[in-house]
Amino acid sequence: MLTAIAITVDGLGFAAWLFLSSVGLTLIYGVMRILNIAHGGFYALGAYSSAWAIGLYATTGSPIVFSFLLIPLAALIAGLASGLLVERGVLKFMYGRDEVLMVLVTYAIFLILEDATKLIWGTESYVAWQPAFHFGTIDVFDIPYTVYKFIIISVAIIVGIALYIVLNKTRVGKLLLVVIEDREISAALGINVTKFFTVTFVVGAVLGALGGAITAPEISVSPGIGAEIIVLSFAVIVIGGMGSIGGAMIGALIVGFARAASVHLYPPAELFSIYLVMAAVLAVKPYGLFALAESRKI
Known part of the structure; x- marks a missing residue:
């Protein structure tokens, strides 16, 4: 009984973290059809910004409870600044290119963002435990x-x-669905497709940064966390169906419970279990559980 409760709570916690970290990735793909490897860089920027801001705030001696407010603020600033810079500075010149080329471009951006975090915050780990410690603990069936x-x-x-x-x-959401369905017709109808792309990418970047920022108080923020999350995020969105928000939520739950079950029942299979589940889902549903229908022009 206690094991089942532990798997349930740990699975939900891990799934929540994965959903926050991957939903921006699937949003960008659903609208822009860009497999954004740079998403891991946004996550890392959010985590470092949050950990640095919380640590700086803690030295002032102010009430720790207010440090929680720095998390969404750090995510907003980091995601907004980096998202705008990447989309307006690089990606706007690449729209319409081959998808493989876009993957390579976003991978290059990811490497640049990884180096940028090291230049700004160094290679040492940051630990922002204050918000998590302040709220204390609660017993769930002891x-x-x-x-x-x-x-x-x-x-x-x-x-x-x-x-x-x-x-x-x-109305904005419905217009966005029109853009997803057919960019050319949307532009012909007077919809500013470029603006929708920019806003979507920035929102996706902010969500990625939020995933890192809100996780920072529970982990040691160190170089390499961006690469780790991008692999897990891809597993989530591939299982749920690339481009589907609901699919990302279901995929996160599946991965979260698979990991929690393996940790409590057979720890050596922790990482293997995630990819085993992904392979099993793709064997039955090659495009994921809730993949968006692809339109075809004849």
């Missing part, structure tokens, strides 16, 4: 968990609901 873990789960749910409402219940 198993202690940090309250911060449930905060991350709540944030993931809020982000998922907000994206659903924006994409399905607002």
Whole structure:
């Protein structure tokens, strides 16, 4: 019974982190058809910005509870600045090119962002434990968990609901669906496709940075975290179906519970279990569980 509870809570916590880290990646692909390897760089920038800001705030002696507010602020600044720079400075010149070329370009950007984080913050690890420590722990059937873990789960749910409402219940969301369906017809109808691309990419970058920023208090922020998250994020969006927000949520849950189950039942299979699940899903659904329909011009 206790093992089942531990798997459930740990699975939800890991899934929430994965969803926040990968939803921006699948959003960008769904709209722009760009497999954005640079997403790992946005995650790392968010994590470093958050950890640095929280550490600096802690030295002032101010109430720790307010340090939590620095997390979304750091994600917004890091994601907005880097997203705009990458999209306006590089990607706008590459639209319409071959998808493989776009992958190579975003991979190059990822390497640049990795080096940029080292230049700005150095190669030492940052530990921003203050927000997670401040909220303390809570017992779930006598198993202690940090309250911060449930905060991350709540944030993931809020982000998922907000994206659903924006994409399905607002005029902007409906126009975005038109752009996804046919860029050329959208432009002919007077829709500013370039503006939608810019906004989508920046929102995706901010979401990636938020995934890193909100995770920073629970991990040691060090070089290489961007590469780690991009691999796991691809597993999530491939399972759920590339371009599907709902698929990213289901994919995150599947990966989260697979990892939690392996950790508690057979730890050596932790990483292997994620890719085993991905292979099993793709064997049945080659394009993922909820892949968006691809339009074909005749």
